[in-house]
Amino acid sequence: MTSLATAQRSLADPSVRHPLWPPLTRGCPVTSTEDVAYPLDIDYAYDRVPAGLFDRPAAHGLERWAPLLPPLAAPGLGEGNTPLVELADGVWIKDESRNPTWSHKDRLNRVAVSAAVASGARGIVVSSSGNHGAAAAAYAARAGLPCAVFTSPSAPPAVASHLRAYGATVLTVPYESVRPLMRRIVDELGFQSVSSVTDTAHTGHPFGPEGYKTLAYEIALGLGRAPAEVHLPTGYGELLFGVAKGFQELARLGVTGSVPRVYAAEPAAAGALTEALRTGRPVARVPVGPTAAYAIDCEVNSYRGVLAVRTTGGAAHTVTDDQMSAARKELAAQGIWCETSSAAGLAGLRARGRRESDGPVVCVVTSSGYKDIATAKESFAPTAPDWEPIRATLTARESERP
Template sequence: MTSLATAQRSLADPSVRHPLWPPLTRGCPVTSTEEVAYPLDIDYAYDEVPADLFARPAAHGLERWAPLLPPLAAPGLGEGNTPLVELADGLWIKDESRNPTWSHKDRLNRVAVSAAVASGARGIVVSSSGNHGAAAAAYAARAGLPCAVFTSPDAPPAVASHLRAYGATVLTVPRASVRPLMLRIVDELGFQSVSSVTDTAHTGHPFGPEGYKTLAYEIALDLGRAPAAVHLPTGYGELLFGVAKGFRELARLGVTDSVPRVYATEPAAAGALTEALRTGRPVARVPVGPSIAYAIDCEISGYRGVLAVRETGGAARTVTDEQMAAAQAELAAQGLWFEASSAAGLAGFRAHGPHEADGPVVCVATSSGYKDIGTARHAYAPMDPDWQSIKTALTESEPPK
């Protein structure tokens, strides 16, 4: 199957269209202003979508959805088709930790790295302290492209190990230097950025969020319908936008008869999207405090998130570190181990609801517990092998009856 992608269009004014190539990674050159760099969306020839596209089950590898994705010029790693796990009372967890590099970012990078390959980029550059960098490095390696990753020296151990394993060039420079250096790598070395290079808003790669649409496709096929609501951890809002767009496409194509409300959950230490919606602005910048949710504590929002919430009738809310830790523990007690940021969607649902829903509710959990800041920093102390010590340890750990 071939891609039906036709053009890039401005999210500020969808009537403003640009050719599909090259990817406009610095925002729309027509509608962007000095205050806001507006991102691009991808349009498709929807009337040419094969009638049986959603009649078959999901499968590993985003090529399963090729007609509704930009051209997949880079090989994949079997991403997607992650499990939907039922908890109780109509609540489901979409477990994105089952992707090849243990996070949802594999979906974005399969598409964004493909765009780099198709447009002749000489390499990949990304700024990330976690999942995005690891996924970009993996898919660049798979495509045979060099990858430069600007990351924090305090990145979680699992992420640092990932980057080294994939052969990425890891660059740890002061934060203020990252954006200018990324632009020089793009302009002088011919690399393509798969993360945002704009200062006035998060624009990101225009093709990347298309990979997130496939979450919506899989959820709808697994449930046999669209859910009533979807709760997602939110940083810059690309995942939020992609999932909302996927459900809107399903309704447009007649696969489902509704679009779920999409709810963004941000750490209380940040909350840029929540602030943008509260003040009616396209983007907002907020001070960022310390948080266990390092993956989503973003100081600036993106316009994609505003659109996703408004167009689905959802909302953006914040949760505390304590609420995310409680959600993380709740999931672990069900055999599901996620980093704290990934539990934000469930934390938002538990803290804010709405708890009365006309249909199933899905919380997307984005990344494995291996990616948490504190993982692998502690070990168990040795203990005596006598029976009383063993018996005490086991009886004290028995679950409540």
């Protein structure tokens, strides 16, 4: 199937349009100001979407949705088609840890790396604390492109091993040097950035969030309708925007009769989107405190997140590490092991309280517990081969079960 993508358009002023190529990775050159770099969105020939596109089940590989994605010039890894798991109280979990590199970032990078291939980039460069870098490295390797990943010296040791396994060049430099160096790699070496290189706001790759739309498609097909609410872990807000856009497209095409309210859950140690919405600004910058949710502790938001919340009637709120830890334990008790950041959506729902709604409620879990900063740091004493303490331990645990 052929892509129906037609143009890039400014999210600050949708009447401002640019050709589809090249991807404008530094925001809209017309509507951005000295204070705010505004990201771009991708437009499609919606009147040409094939009849029956949503009549078939979801499948592994984003090419299943090719008409509503930018051209997929790079090969995939069977990303997407992750399971919906129902909890006892009727809340549904969309488990993105089942993707090829164990996170939702595979969806973004299938699309963004494809854009780099199609536009003739000589390599991929990305700034990431873990998930985004691993996915970019994997999809760059699959496409035969070199990949440079700027990551934090404090990132979990497993992250560097994961990146290097794909042949990526791992760079650990002071935070304030990352974006200037990324811009030089783009300008002087011909690489394409698949993460943000702008200083005044997060813009990111304009094609990337299109990959996240497919989450909405899969959720709607899995439930047989649009949910009433979707709760998502939120850092910069690209996932939030992509999921909201996907549901808006489904309603526009008559596949569903409604658009769910989209709720952002940010760590209390940051909360840039929550602050932007509270103050009515397109972008807010906040101090970042210590948190186990290192994957979403962002000091600045993207305007994409503001639009996602406003256009769906949702909200943004912060959750504490204790609340995320409790949600993580709840998920683990149901067989879903995720990193602390990934439990933020469920933590946000639990903090808000389950309310009467006009349909199902979905929480997105974004990444595997293998990515957590504390994973593999604990040690456990060996078990003595004595029956009585083993019997007592198992009996006690059996009595603790609900």
